Every structure is written in C-alpha cells, then in structure tokens.
Amino acid sequence: MYAGAITRNPDAIAAMFTEDGVLDAPLVPDGHPLHRRLVGRDAIRTGTSVYHQQPTYPGTMNLERSAYVLHDTSDPDVFIAEIDVAFDEADGRQTTMSLVQIFRLRDGQIAMLRDYFAELPSAADGHSS
Structure with missing residues (x-):
C-alpha cells in the first residue's frame, strides 16, 4: 500500500515482484492506463509508472x-x-475505496498479485460511500 498508493513509486512496486511476477487487475476497463495484466518486473514498472x-x-x-x-x-x-482506503474530501465528505488483493509469494517476493479494485468516481460526481 505504501509503495503504490502513498508514494506511487513504480521502482519500489516492481522490486516487490519476482523477475517473472504478474500483476493482474481483472476489473480495469478497456483503455484504462493500468493494463489488466502485466508480466515481468519491467512491464510492472512501466505499467504502474x-x-x-x-x-x-x-x-x-x-x-x-x-x-x-x-x-x-x-x-x-x-x-x-481486504483494504479500505479512506479519503477526506475538500467539502467535508468522506469516501472509501475498497479493494481485495490476492497475493502468491515465491522466495519472499510477489509472484502473482490479483488486484480487484475499481476507480473512485471523481469528486465532481458527488458519489461517496
């Protein structure tokens, strides 16, 4: 969570994976900047960047x-x-992004991460949870 959501550091994210690691995000829609499936550290670094x-x-x-x-x-x-990332909005509203991640490790690194998340609506949409 720290490397991804907080620092947004693609090098730190990629370093957590095995050389042939897979980042799978099956719920992202077509055209999303994060491809559904990234295979290998270089692809994970580039895709998250x-x-x-x-x-x-x-x-x-x-x-x-x-x-x-x-x-x-x-x-x-x-x-x-199971992760609930809470946000405070400028207008005082509180929003939560909930996601589920399934990790498969090999030798202490991530060999496969399935990341089930959906983007939050923009603040202009007026949605919150």
Whole structure:
C-alpha cells in the first residue's frame, strides 16, 4: 500500500515482484492506463509508472480511517488482503475505496498479485460511500 498508493513509486512496486511476477487487475476497463495484466518486473514498472502519471484522486488519503484485514489460506505462500482506503474530501465528505488483493509469494517476493479494485468516481460526481 505504501509503495503504490502513498508514494506511487513504480521502482519500489516492481522490486516487490519476482523477475517473472504478474500483476493482474481483472476489473480495469478497456483503455484504462493500468493494463489488466502485466508480466515481468519491467512491464510492472512501466505499467504502474504510466498509471501513476494520471492525476491523483482529489481527496486526501486518511490513514487513520483506512484499514486492512489479512486472511491466511491453506497455502502458506498465498494470502488475501481486504483494504479500505479512506479519503477526506475538500467539502467535508468522506469516501472509501475498497479493494481485495490476492497475493502468491515465491522466495519472499510477489509472484502473482490479483488486484480487484475499481476507480473512485471523481469528486465532481458527488458519489461517496
């Protein structure tokens, strides 16, 4: 979460993956700046760099209200993270982006990350959760 959402550092993100690691984002729509599937550290670095060049969500991330839950599985190299990233809007509203990530590790690095997320609506849309 720190490397991605907070620092938006593609080098730090790519370094967490194995050389042949896969970042899979099956819910992103066609034409989204983050491709649905990135294979290999170089592709992950390039793909997340392009994605992070997009304007950031206009709300301010609220770390105190943000939360996550980790779930173990029967496979010690697989775990699931439920993440709620909370934002404070300029007009006082509070918005939350919820996502689920499934991690498969190999030798302490991410071999496969399935990232199930949907972009937040823009602040002009007037939506919040």
